[in-house]
Amino acid sequence: MARPTILLTGATGQVGFELARSLSRHGELIALDRAALDLADADAIVATVRQVRPGLIVNAAAYTAVDRAESERAAAFAVNARAPGILAEEAKRQDAVLIHYSTDYVFDGRRTTPYEEDAPTGPLNVYGASKYDGERAIAQSGARALVFRTSWVYGARGSNFLLTILRLAQERDELRIVSDQSGTPNWCRTLSDATVAAIAHGVPWLAERSGLYHLASTGASTWHGFAQAIVGDAPRPRVVGIATSEYPTPARRPAYGVLSTRKFEATFNYRMPDWRDALAACRSEMQPVPPRAD
Numbered sequence: 001m002a003r004p005t006i007l008l009t010g011a012t013g014q015v016g017f018e019l020a021r022s023l024s025r026h027g028e029l030i031a032l033d034r035a036a037l038d039l040a041d042a043d044a045i046v047a048t049v050r051q052v053r054p055g056l057i058v059n060a061a062a063y064t065a066v067d068r069a070e071s072e073r074a075a076a077f078a079v080n081a082r083a084p085g086i087l088a089e090e091a092k093r094q095d096a097v098l099i100h101y102s103t104d105y106v107f108d109g110r111r112t113t114p115y116e117e118d119a120p121t122g123p124l125n126v127y128g129a130s131k132y133d134g135e136r137a138i139a140q141s142g143a144r145a146l147v148f149r150t151s152w153v154y155g156a157r158g159s160n161f162l163l164t165i166l167r168l169a170q171e172r173d174e175l176r177i178v179s180d181q182s183g184t185p186n187w188c189r190t191l192s193d194a195t196v197a198a199i200a201h202g203v204p205w206l207a208e209r210s211g212l213y214h215l216a217s218t219g220a221s222t223w224h225g226f227a228q229a230i231v232g233d234a235p236r237p238r239v240v241g242i243a244t245s246e247y248p249t250p251a252r253r254p255a256y257g258v259l260s261t262r263k264f265e266a267t268f269n270y271r272m273p274d275w276r277d278a279l280a281a282c283r284s285e286m287q288p289v290p291p292r293a294d
């Protein structure tokens with residue numbers, strides 16, 4: 001199988017970092033961080049893709065600050081909507097395939113059963129709207145592209161719920177965590193592994209499977225359940241469930257964002273792990289948390 005040139009953006013992000021570690025097995029990898037390619041700079045995107053001439057583009061970069069996006073709408077749309085559109089147009093021009101990630105926040109969360117790919121969207125916040133516009137821009141470009149919607153990403157590095165809870169668990173006797181938002185936590189390694197498994201079939205095979213996929217661990221939780229799973233059964237801190245209304249944030253979030261991964265699993269003949277197993281696997285690679293002094 002010919003080794004494609006793979007252009008990876010967002011190489012220092014949670015998913016991007018994992019992809020940067022493993023994609024070189026599947027092609028000539030050009031992994032770029034924000035300093036090397038700023039996705040807010042449309043001209044730079046065009047120039048970079050034309051210079052690298054990739055067979056596959058994997059866009060792991062995104063504006064992911066959900067609350068800040070409410071006051072930085074233009075920045076969120078530049079990176080999450082305009083940039084994926086340009087990447088897709090350039091991919092089409094060069095007959096390359098694009099892999100891009102989107103979010104469960106494209107949905108309004110009024111469902112109570114897992115979302116299939118064709119469920120109606122209705123983002124509640126600027127981040128979700130910008131990611132949805134990115135999906136549309138890719139679809140409208142006519143490029144051969146795979147869009148993987150995922151949710152609640154965490155890992156051993158970066159800024160995420162797992163690391164926040166581990167820190168707070170050392171500092172506080174009680175954690176008050178939202179228990180009326182349901183979704184599925186995803187270890188960034190899980191998402192990278194599934195992406196790489198798809199890529200391993202080869203770019204032409206991938207190209208024939210262009211489309212929208214939900215990519216997530218199986219099972220569901222709430223933020224409260226996720227926090228409880230992180231803290232385990234230690235007596236302290238106590239993890240207390242609260243309503244979203246008790247934890248106001250600038251961005252509204254969907255009450256339900258569980259994604260059905262049936263299409264991804266069937267298309268790529270790949271089994272997604274249960275979120276609790278993935279969490280355990282992630283924790284097993286991290287430094288053990290020292291017991292609290294009290």
Ligand SMILES: NC(=O)c1ccc[n+]([C@@H]2O[C@H](COP(=O)([O-])OP(=O)(O)OC[C@H]3O[C@@H](n4cnc5c(N)ncnc54)[C@H](OP(=O)(O)O)[C@@H]3O)[C@@H](O)[C@H]2O)c1
Nearest residue numbers: 010012013014015034038039061062064101103151152153
């Ligand atoms: N995080 C989640 O909970 C979550 C949930 C659902 C879907 N997703 C989607 O999953 C994908 C991967 O997310 P993630 O959790 O890995 O994100 P992340 O850890 O926040 O990483 C995002 C990456 O994008 C880069 N980036 C931001 N603005 C950029 C710009 N203007 N130019 C170039 N690079 C830029 C960041 O660089 P810096 O480090 O320099 O800022 C970072 O490397 C994204 O498409 C995201 O929307 C994430």
